[in-house]
Amino acid sequence: MAQPIILDGKKLSTEIQDEIRKKIDIRRTAGLKIPHLAAVLVGNDGASTTYVNSKIRLCKSVGMQSTLIHLDASTSEEELLRVVHDLNTNPDIDGFIVQLPLPKHIQEMHIVEAIDPSKDVDGFHPVNLGRMQLGLPAFISATPAGIMTMLSRYHIDTAGKHCVVIGRSNNVGTPMSLLLSRNTNPGNCTVTLCHSRTKNLTEICRSADIIIAALGKPKFVTGDMVKEGAVVIDIGISRVDADNEKGYLILGDVDFPNVAPKCSAISPVPGGVGLMTVVSLIMNTMQAAESRDKL
Numbered sequence: 001m002a003q004p005i006i007l008d009g010k011k012l013s014t015e016i017q018d019e020i021r022k023k024i025d026i027r028r029t030a031g032l033k034i035p036h037l038a039a040v041l042v043g044n045d046g047a048s049t050t051y052v053n054s055k056i057r058l059c060k061s062v063g064m065q066s067t068l069i070h071l072d073a074s075t076s077e078e079e080l081l082r083v084v085h086d087l088n089t090n091p092d093i094d095g096f097i098v099q100l101p102l103p104k105h106i107q108e109m110h111i112v113e114a115i116d117p118s119k120d121v122d123g124f125h126p127v128n129l130g131r132m133q134l135g136l137p138a139f140i141s142a143t144p145a146g147i148m149t150m151l152s153r154y155h156i157d158t159a160g161k162h163c164v165v166i167g168r169s170n171n172v173g174t175p176m177s178l179l180l181s182r183n184t185n186p187g188n189c190t191v192t193l194c195h196s197r198t199k200n201l202t203e204i205c206r207s208a209d210i211i212i213a214a215l216g217k218p219k220f221v222t223g224d225m226v227k228e229g230a231v232v233i234d235i236g237i238s239r240v241d242a243d244n245e246k247g248y249l250i251l252g253d254v255d256f257p258n259v260a261p262k263c264s265a266i267s268p269v270p271g272g273v274g275l276m277t278v279v280s281l282i283m284n285t286m287q288a289a290e291s292r293d294k295l
Protein backbone atom coordinates (compact mmCIF):
# COMPACT_ATOMS: atom_id res chain seq x y z
CA MET A 1 0.00 0.00 0.00
CA ALA A 2 1.23 3.54 -0.83
CA GLN A 3 1.72 5.99 2.02
CA PRO A 4 -1.65 7.18 3.34
CA ILE A 5 -2.80 10.77 2.92
CA ILE A 6 -2.48 12.42 6.33
CA LEU A 7 -5.64 14.44 6.96
CA ASP A 8 -3.82 17.44 8.38
CA GLY A 9 -6.15 19.33 10.74
CA LYS A 10 -3.47 21.88 11.54
CA LYS A 11 -2.95 22.91 7.92
CA LEU A 12 -6.67 22.94 7.17
CA SER A 13 -7.58 24.87 10.29
CA THR A 14 -4.89 27.46 9.49
CA GLU A 15 -6.36 27.90 5.99
CA ILE A 16 -9.88 28.31 7.39
CA GLN A 17 -8.65 30.76 10.05
CA ASP A 18 -7.15 32.89 7.25
CA GLU A 19 -10.50 32.82 5.41
CA ILE A 20 -12.39 33.89 8.56
CA ARG A 21 -9.85 36.65 9.32
CA LYS A 22 -10.42 38.05 5.81
CA LYS A 23 -14.22 37.93 6.26
CA ILE A 24 -13.93 39.77 9.57
CA ASP A 25 -11.68 42.42 7.99
CA ILE A 26 -14.31 42.89 5.26
CA ARG A 27 -17.03 43.25 7.92
CA ARG A 28 -14.92 45.81 9.80
CA THR A 29 -14.34 47.83 6.62
CA ALA A 30 -18.07 47.69 5.80
CA GLY A 31 -18.94 48.95 9.31
CA LEU A 32 -20.66 45.68 10.24
CA LYS A 33 -20.60 44.26 13.75
CA ILE A 34 -17.56 42.18 14.72
CA PRO A 35 -18.81 38.66 15.62
CA HIS A 36 -18.75 38.01 19.36
CA LEU A 37 -18.52 34.56 21.02
CA ALA A 38 -19.03 34.06 24.76
CA ALA A 39 -17.87 30.93 26.59
CA VAL A 40 -19.11 29.93 30.03
CA LEU A 41 -16.82 27.74 32.12
CA VAL A 42 -18.07 26.41 35.46
CA GLY A 43 -15.36 25.14 37.83
CA ASN A 44 -11.71 24.39 37.19
CA ASP A 45 -11.56 21.06 35.33
CA GLY A 46 -8.13 20.94 33.66
CA ALA A 47 -9.23 19.63 30.25
CA SER A 48 -12.25 22.00 30.07
CA THR A 49 -10.08 24.99 30.97
CA THR A 50 -7.60 24.04 28.21
CA TYR A 51 -10.39 23.68 25.61
CA VAL A 52 -12.12 26.94 26.55
CA ASN A 53 -8.83 28.83 26.52
CA SER A 54 -8.05 27.47 23.05
CA LYS A 55 -11.47 28.66 21.80
CA ILE A 56 -10.92 32.16 23.21
CA ARG A 57 -7.36 32.25 21.82
CA LEU A 58 -8.60 31.34 18.34
CA CYS A 59 -11.26 34.09 18.45
CA LYS A 60 -8.53 36.63 19.24
CA SER A 61 -6.29 35.28 16.50
CA VAL A 62 -8.95 35.76 13.78
CA GLY A 63 -10.04 39.17 15.08
CA MET A 64 -13.33 37.99 16.59
CA GLN A 65 -14.59 39.38 19.89
CA SER A 66 -14.75 36.95 22.79
CA THR A 67 -15.85 36.92 26.41
CA LEU A 68 -14.96 34.25 28.95
CA ILE A 69 -17.38 33.91 31.87
CA HIS A 70 -15.67 31.81 34.53
CA LEU A 71 -18.00 30.73 37.33
CA ASP A 72 -17.24 28.98 40.58
CA ALA A 73 -17.80 25.19 40.74
CA SER A 74 -20.45 25.83 43.43
CA THR A 75 -22.64 27.91 41.03
CA SER A 76 -26.23 26.67 41.27
CA GLU A 77 -28.34 25.57 38.30
CA GLU A 78 -30.56 28.61 38.88
CA GLU A 79 -27.60 31.00 38.78
CA LEU A 80 -26.29 29.38 35.61
CA LEU A 81 -29.74 29.61 34.01
CA ARG A 82 -29.69 33.36 34.77
CA VAL A 83 -26.31 33.70 33.03
CA VAL A 84 -27.71 31.81 30.01
CA HIS A 85 -30.75 34.09 29.96
CA ASP A 86 -28.52 37.20 30.06
CA LEU A 87 -26.49 35.89 27.11
CA ASN A 88 -29.67 34.98 25.19
CA THR A 89 -30.94 38.55 25.52
CA ASN A 90 -27.63 40.41 25.13
CA PRO A 91 -27.67 41.84 21.55
CA ASP A 92 -23.88 42.13 21.51
CA ILE A 93 -23.42 38.34 21.81
CA ASP A 94 -23.84 36.47 18.49
CA GLY A 95 -23.28 33.01 19.90
CA PHE A 96 -22.21 31.31 23.11
CA ILE A 97 -21.28 27.96 24.58
CA VAL A 98 -21.50 26.47 28.05
CA GLN A 99 -18.52 24.14 28.35
CA LEU A 100 -19.44 20.57 29.31
CA PRO A 101 -19.21 18.60 31.53
CA LEU A 102 -20.89 20.68 34.22
CA PRO A 103 -20.59 19.98 37.97
CA LYS A 104 -22.83 17.05 38.99
CA HIS A 105 -25.42 19.20 40.83
CA ILE A 106 -26.37 20.88 37.51
CA GLN A 107 -28.50 19.00 34.98
CA GLU A 108 -26.78 19.61 31.65
CA MET A 109 -29.91 19.20 29.56
CA HIS A 110 -31.71 21.94 31.59
CA ILE A 111 -28.92 24.33 30.60
CA VAL A 112 -28.66 23.22 26.97
CA GLU A 113 -32.43 23.55 26.49
CA ALA A 114 -32.34 27.08 27.94
CA ILE A 115 -29.93 28.33 25.25
CA ASP A 116 -31.56 30.34 22.43
CA PRO A 117 -31.15 27.98 19.40
CA SER A 118 -30.15 30.98 17.24
CA LYS A 119 -27.13 31.53 19.55
CA ASP A 120 -26.37 27.82 20.13
CA VAL A 121 -23.10 27.72 18.18
CA ASP A 122 -22.31 24.31 19.77
CA GLY A 123 -25.37 22.89 17.98
CA PHE A 124 -26.35 20.96 21.12
CA HIS A 125 -29.94 22.30 21.46
CA PRO A 126 -32.67 19.81 20.43
CA VAL A 127 -33.94 22.35 17.87
CA ASN A 128 -30.56 22.41 16.11
CA LEU A 129 -30.19 18.61 16.29
CA GLY A 130 -33.71 18.17 14.88
CA ARG A 131 -33.20 20.73 12.12
CA MET A 132 -29.91 19.07 11.17
CA GLN A 133 -31.66 15.70 10.89
CA LEU A 134 -34.27 17.25 8.60
CA GLY A 135 -31.60 18.87 6.43
CA LEU A 136 -32.73 22.39 7.42
CA PRO A 137 -30.26 25.21 8.15
CA ALA A 138 -28.89 24.55 11.65
CA PHE A 139 -25.80 24.87 13.79
CA ILE A 140 -23.99 21.56 13.46
CA SER A 141 -21.93 20.64 16.48
CA ALA A 142 -18.28 21.45 16.07
CA THR A 143 -16.68 18.00 15.92
CA PRO A 144 -19.03 16.51 13.30
CA ALA A 145 -18.93 19.80 11.36
CA GLY A 146 -15.11 19.74 11.46
CA ILE A 147 -15.03 16.18 10.11
CA MET A 148 -17.46 17.04 7.29
CA THR A 149 -15.21 20.00 6.36
CA MET A 150 -12.14 17.76 6.49
CA LEU A 151 -13.75 15.11 4.22
CA SER A 152 -14.91 17.81 1.83
CA ARG A 153 -11.64 19.73 1.57
CA TYR A 154 -9.61 16.53 1.09
CA HIS A 155 -12.13 15.39 -1.58
CA ILE A 156 -12.73 12.07 0.17
CA ASP A 157 -15.28 10.14 -1.87
CA THR A 158 -18.06 9.07 0.49
CA ALA A 159 -21.03 8.31 -1.81
CA GLY A 160 -22.09 4.65 -1.62
CA LYS A 161 -19.33 3.84 0.88
CA HIS A 162 -19.84 1.82 4.04
CA CYS A 163 -19.05 4.06 6.99
CA VAL A 164 -18.71 2.60 10.47
CA VAL A 165 -19.07 5.09 13.33
CA ILE A 166 -17.87 3.73 16.67
CA GLY A 167 -19.56 5.56 19.56
CA ARG A 168 -23.12 6.93 19.82
CA SER A 169 -22.64 10.07 21.92
CA ASN A 170 -25.27 12.79 21.49
CA ASN A 171 -22.77 15.37 20.32
CA VAL A 172 -20.40 13.34 18.14
CA GLY A 173 -21.23 9.73 17.14
CA THR A 174 -24.97 10.12 16.60
CA PRO A 175 -24.86 13.42 14.61
CA MET A 176 -21.91 12.05 12.60
CA SER A 177 -23.92 8.98 11.59
CA LEU A 178 -26.86 11.18 10.54
CA LEU A 179 -24.73 13.65 8.57
CA LEU A 180 -22.98 10.92 6.60
CA SER A 181 -26.20 9.12 5.74
CA ARG A 182 -27.88 12.24 4.28
CA ASN A 183 -28.19 12.92 0.55
CA THR A 184 -25.33 15.46 0.52
CA ASN A 185 -21.67 15.62 -0.39
CA PRO A 186 -19.95 14.50 1.82
CA GLY A 187 -22.67 11.99 2.66
CA ASN A 188 -24.66 9.28 0.89
CA CYS A 189 -22.86 6.64 2.96
CA THR A 190 -24.40 3.45 4.22
CA VAL A 191 -23.77 3.98 7.92
CA THR A 192 -23.39 1.44 10.71
CA LEU A 193 -23.47 3.06 14.17
CA CYS A 194 -21.63 0.82 16.64
CA HIS A 195 -21.60 1.08 20.43
CA SER A 196 -20.72 -0.81 23.61
CA ARG A 197 -23.36 -3.52 22.95
CA THR A 198 -22.35 -4.13 19.31
CA LYS A 199 -21.42 -7.73 18.58
CA ASN A 200 -18.70 -8.63 16.05
CA LEU A 201 -17.27 -5.12 16.04
CA THR A 202 -14.00 -6.28 14.46
CA GLU A 203 -15.84 -7.93 11.57
CA ILE A 204 -18.06 -4.88 11.03
CA CYS A 205 -15.03 -2.58 11.03
CA ARG A 206 -13.22 -4.84 8.54
CA SER A 207 -16.04 -4.26 6.06
CA ALA A 208 -15.80 -0.46 6.44
CA ASP A 209 -14.58 1.88 3.71
CA ILE A 210 -14.58 4.70 6.29
CA ILE A 211 -14.14 4.30 10.06
CA ILE A 212 -14.96 7.14 12.44
CA ALA A 213 -13.64 6.29 15.90
CA ALA A 214 -15.42 8.32 18.57
CA LEU A 215 -15.52 6.19 21.69
CA GLY A 216 -12.78 7.73 23.84
CA LYS A 217 -10.68 4.58 24.42
CA PRO A 218 -6.99 5.07 23.59
CA LYS A 219 -5.67 2.91 20.72
CA PHE A 220 -8.94 0.92 20.53
CA VAL A 221 -8.91 0.54 16.73
CA THR A 222 -6.10 -1.84 15.85
CA GLY A 223 -4.56 -2.87 12.53
CA ASP A 224 -6.55 -6.13 12.31
CA MET A 225 -9.85 -4.15 12.40
CA VAL A 226 -9.09 -2.13 9.27
CA LYS A 227 -9.27 -3.21 5.63
CA GLU A 228 -6.67 -2.15 3.05
CA GLY A 229 -7.44 1.28 1.60
CA ALA A 230 -9.87 2.40 4.33
CA VAL A 231 -10.20 6.02 5.44
CA VAL A 232 -9.84 6.33 9.23
CA ILE A 233 -10.91 9.40 11.20
CA ASP A 234 -9.81 9.51 14.85
CA ILE A 235 -11.86 11.66 17.21
CA GLY A 236 -10.29 10.38 20.44
CA ILE A 237 -8.65 12.87 22.76
CA SER A 238 -7.91 10.88 25.92
CA ARG A 239 -5.53 12.40 28.44
CA VAL A 240 -3.22 9.77 29.89
CA ASP A 241 -0.63 10.41 32.61
CA ALA A 242 2.89 10.73 31.26
CA ASP A 243 6.34 11.56 32.51
CA ASN A 244 6.67 14.77 30.46
CA GLU A 245 6.50 18.52 31.05
CA LYS A 246 2.68 18.65 30.91
CA GLY A 247 2.25 15.49 32.97
CA TYR A 248 -0.05 13.99 30.34
CA LEU A 249 -0.22 12.80 26.74
CA ILE A 250 -3.17 13.11 24.36
CA LEU A 251 -3.97 9.76 22.75
CA GLY A 252 -6.44 9.00 19.98
CA ASP A 253 -8.81 6.03 19.65
CA VAL A 254 -6.68 4.59 16.84
CA ASP A 255 -3.42 2.65 17.12
CA PHE A 256 -1.87 4.94 14.49
CA PRO A 257 1.46 3.14 13.79
CA ASN A 258 -0.30 -0.17 13.05
CA VAL A 259 -3.41 1.22 11.34
CA ALA A 260 -1.89 3.96 9.12
CA PRO A 261 0.02 1.60 6.75
CA LYS A 262 -3.31 -0.02 5.73
CA CYS A 263 -5.16 3.25 5.09
CA SER A 264 -5.66 5.40 2.02
CA ALA A 265 -6.15 8.38 4.37
CA ILE A 266 -6.01 8.85 8.15
CA SER A 267 -6.31 11.73 10.62
CA PRO A 268 -3.61 11.86 13.32
CA VAL A 269 -3.95 12.72 17.04
CA PRO A 270 -2.83 15.34 17.86
CA GLY A 271 -2.97 17.47 14.69
CA GLY A 272 -6.21 16.07 13.25
CA VAL A 273 -9.85 16.49 14.13
CA GLY A 274 -9.25 18.41 17.41
CA LEU A 275 -8.05 21.51 15.58
CA MET A 276 -10.98 21.28 13.15
CA THR A 277 -13.39 21.25 16.09
CA VAL A 278 -12.24 24.60 17.43
CA VAL A 279 -12.23 26.25 14.01
CA SER A 280 -15.76 24.89 13.33
CA LEU A 281 -17.03 26.65 16.44
CA ILE A 282 -15.59 29.89 15.07
CA MET A 283 -17.24 29.18 11.68
CA ASN A 284 -20.57 28.65 13.49
CA THR A 285 -20.13 31.97 15.31
CA MET A 286 -19.48 33.66 11.97
CA GLN A 287 -22.68 32.04 10.63
CA ALA A 288 -24.58 33.30 13.72
CA ALA A 289 -23.33 36.86 13.18
CA GLU A 290 -24.23 36.73 9.48
CA SER A 291 -27.79 35.59 10.26
CA ARG A 292 -28.13 38.37 12.84
CA ASP A 293 -27.17 40.93 10.14
CA LYS A 294 -30.48 40.11 8.48
CA LEU A 295 -32.62 40.69 11.62
Ligand code: GUN
Binding pocket: 097, 098, 099, 100, 101, 122, 142, 143
Ligand atom coordinates in the same frame (compact mmCIF):
# COMPACT_ATOMS: atom_id res chain seq x y z
N1 GUN B 1 -16.97 19.51 26.10
C1 GUN B 1 -16.24 18.77 25.23
N2 GUN B 1 -16.41 19.21 23.96
C2 GUN B 1 -17.28 20.24 24.04
C3 GUN B 1 -17.83 21.11 23.06
O1 GUN B 1 -17.58 21.00 21.85
N3 GUN B 1 -18.67 22.07 23.53
C4 GUN B 1 -18.98 22.20 24.85
N4 GUN B 1 -19.82 23.16 25.20
N5 GUN B 1 -18.48 21.40 25.78
C5 GUN B 1 -17.63 20.43 25.38
